[in-house]
Amino acid sequence: xxxxxxxxxxxxxxxxxxxxxxxxxxxxxxxxxxxxxxxxxxxx
Amino acid sequence: xxxxxxxxxxxxxxxxxxxxxxxxxxxxxxxxxxxxxxxxxxxxxxxxxxxxxxxxxxxxxxxxxxxxxxxxxxxxxxxxxxxxxxxxxxxxxxxxxxxxxxxxxxxxxxxxxxxxxxxxxxxxxxxxxxxxxxxxxxxxxxxxxxxxxxxxxxxxxxxxxxxxxxxxxxxxxxxxxxxxxxxxxxxxxxxxxxxxxxxxxxxxxxxxxxxxxxxxxxxxxxxxxxxxxxxxxxx
Amino acid sequence: xxxxxxxxxxxxxxxxxxxxxxxxxxxxxxxxxxxxxxxxxxxxxxxxxxxxxxxxxxxxxxxxxxxxxxxxxxxxxxxxxxxxxxxxxxxxxxxxxxxxxxxxxxxxxxxxxxxxxxxxxxxxxxxxxxxxxxxxxxxxxxxxxxxxxxxxxxxxxxxxxxxxxxxxxxxxxxxxxxxxxxxxxxxxxxxxxxxxxxxxxxxxxxxxxxxxxxxxxxxxxxxxxxxxxxxxxxxxxxxxxxxxxx
Numbered sequence: 382x383x384x385x386x387x388x389x390x391x392x393x394x395x396x397x398x399x400x401x402x403x404x405x406x407x408x409x410x411x412x413x414x415x416x417x418x419x420x421x422x423x424x425x
Numbered sequence: 426x427x428x429x430x431x432x433x434x435x436x437x438x439x440x441x442x443x444x445x446x447x448x449x450x451x452x453x454x455x456x457x458x459x460x461x462x463x464x465x466x467x468x469x470x471x472x473x474x475x476x477x478x479x480x481x482x483x484x485x486x487x488x489x490x491x492x493x494x495x496x497x498x499x500x501x502x503x504x505x506x507x508x509x510x511x512x513x514x515x516x517x518x519x520x521x522x523x524x525x526x527x528x529x530x531x532x533x534x535x536x537x538x539x540x541x542x543x544x545x546x547x548x549x550x551x552x553x554x555x556x557x558x559x560x561x562x563x564x565x566x567x568x569x570x571x572x573x574x575x576x577x578x579x580x581x582x583x584x585x586x587x588x589x590x591x592x593x594x595x596x597x598x599x600x601x602x603x604x605x606x607x608x609x610x611x612x613x614x615x616x617x618x619x620x621x622x623x624x625x626x627x628x629x630x631x632x633x634x635x636x637x638x639x640x641x642x643x644x645x646x647x648x649x650x651x652x653x654x655x656x657x658x659x660x
Numbered sequence: 661x662x663x664x665x666x667x668x669x670x671x672x673x674x675x676x677x678x679x680x681x682x683x684x685x686x687x688x689x690x691x692x693x694x695x696x697x698x699x700x701x702x703x704x705x706x707x708x709x710x711x712x713x714x715x716x717x718x719x720x721x722x723x724x725x726x727x728x729x730x731x732x733x734x735x736x737x738x739x740x741x742x743x744x745x746x747x748x749x750x751x752x753x754x755x756x757x758x759x760x761x762x763x764x765x766x767x768x769x770x771x772x773x774x775x776x777x778x779x780x781x782x783x784x785x786x787x788x789x790x791x792x793x794x795x796x797x798x799x800x801x802x803x804x805x806x807x808x809x810x811x812x813x814x815x816x817x818x819x820x821x822x823x824x825x826x827x828x829x830x831x832x833x834x835x836x837x838x839x840x841x842x843x844x845x846x847x848x849x850x851x852x853x854x855x856x857x858x859x860x861x862x863x864x865x866x867x868x869x870x871x872x873x874x875x876x877x878x879x880x881x882x883x884x885x886x887x888x889x890x891x892x893x894x895x896x897x898x899x900x901x902x903x904x905x906x
Contacts (some may be wrong), residue, residue: 382692382703382706383702383703384702384703384704384770385703387704387707387766387767387769387770388692388703388704388706388707389692390766391706391707391710391711391762391763391766391767392688392691392692392710394759394762394763394766395710395714395759395763396684396688396710398755398758398759399755399759399869399873402752402755402873403873403876406876406877406880407666407668407876407880409880409884410666410667410668410876410879410880410883411666411667413880413883413884413886413887414667414883415895416887416892416894416895417667417883417886417887417894418894421882421883421886422667422879422882422883424668424670424879425670584818588798588811588815595801598794598797598798598801601790601793601794601797602794602797602798604790605787605790605791605794605822605826606791606822606826608787608826608829608830609825609826609828609829612829612830612832612833613829616833616836638829638832642825645821645825649818649821653814653817653818656733656810656811656814657811657814657815659807659810
């Protein structure tokens with residue numbers, strides 16, 4: 382595959398940034414959830 | 426808010442009062458004349474240092490005039506609302522039931538007038554500093570462009586300025602919110618002024634369609650702004 | 661990942677999450693390896709399989725923000741959930757615009773030789789990015805939840821108005837310079853069946869990913885709002901109960 386670095390790079394940027402963002406907000410939810418109780422989570 | 430819908434006549438009256446209040450505040454403090462105008466002229470001089478080429482300066486003079494306008498506008502908009510929030514005047518006006526549309530129109534027109542005055546200075550500066558060629562037909566195009574563009578900028582500046590006014594740490598928000606929105610006006614005004622200055626071989630007559638576009642922008646932002654202003658400044 | 665370790669997860673999101681993960685792997689395999697090289701562009705077309713879905717998701721995200729903002733402003737049901745969906749969606753949209761600008765830039769480097777071209781589409785996309793960064797900044801201004809909701813909703817609707825305006829101006833601006841033909845020559849591509857399928861797969865995958873992300877992020881914002889409004893009380897209550905048990 383020619384220009385492999387650019388192409389792989391694009392995929393890494395795409396999925397990497399998505400993964401980082403997801404990990405960030407999941408971790409955030411986990412830490413804020415400590416201060417909440419069941420009624421704050423109507424989706425469960 | 427007032428119980429009865431404000432009639433058009435009353436709206437125009439209120440807007441006029443608000444506009445005159447703002448303009449009077451400016452005349453009293455002379456911030457525009459003493460601080461903002463020199464600031465914008467300094468910007469024009471700095472452009473000359475940065476670009477360092479007479480031919481290029483003459484070619485890009487229209488863009489530089491409007492860039493300087495945009496930067497100075499930030500200061501003028503901040504000022505327009507600093508006056509209000511300093512003594513809670515904005516809140517007092519709203520509590521008193523003044524129709525926010527009148528408030529919006531009045532402040533926008535005051536802002537527009539100040540920006541027009543600023544642009545007269547900037548165009549004159551460009552004429553002298555950048556060796557711009559101006560003939561009567563070109564001058565007419567430039568004049569109309571300035572009036573219409575400053576109208577639009579007045580509406581936009583008041584709308585987003587109201588949002589960025591008040592609480593600490595909000596002032597830095599203004600450039601971020603404002604500059605993307607003024608892009609259409611910047612594009613239109615620069616192209617029209619290019620025609621007026623006959624830079625880069627443009628014909629004066631090419632400026633009129635752009636002025637027409639600026640009129641459309643002004644109308645859109647005026648109408649939308651008067652509706653959106655109230656909810657945006659409600660605290 | 662059990663539901664308890666992710667406070668914003670439910671069985672539905674777990675199913676959706678696994679399905680999305682599977683599709684993502686499929687997309688990467690097809691995108692990078694299985695699908696053929698383009699006749700004109702060669703392997704650079706592979707970037708399109710992530711670039712196009714990214715900008716698609718960004719548009720969907722901002723459209724959702726606008727719709728939900730309109731619902732909040734107009735409806736009798738002024739539930740703050742609408743506001744949180746608007747915020748979550750916009751945040752995700754900003755991420756995907758950034759991704760599409762970066763991947764587009766990399767693609768441009770390979771196709772046109774430069775990282776950036778001042779054509780109408782790219783310029784408008786850059787403006788889109790800045791506009792919603794501003795939106796997110798306004799969301800962070802503070803005040804009550806209702807103030808935030810109202811301000812953000814109005815701003816989102818203003819953005820929907822102003823973005824076509826900016827795009828229109830930029831298109832006219834560029835049409836003066838006759839350079840758009842250079843930029844366009846690379847983007848309109850003849851795709852064969854498998855390539856089209858891979859692109860479609862990308863769009864479906866990213867859309868499912870978007871839904872998953874909005875669900876989780878919106879719930880995360882709900883938790884944050886709950887903490888902001890009475891988190892301290894909950895913490896005190898928890899300590900008190902612990903003390904009583906001992």
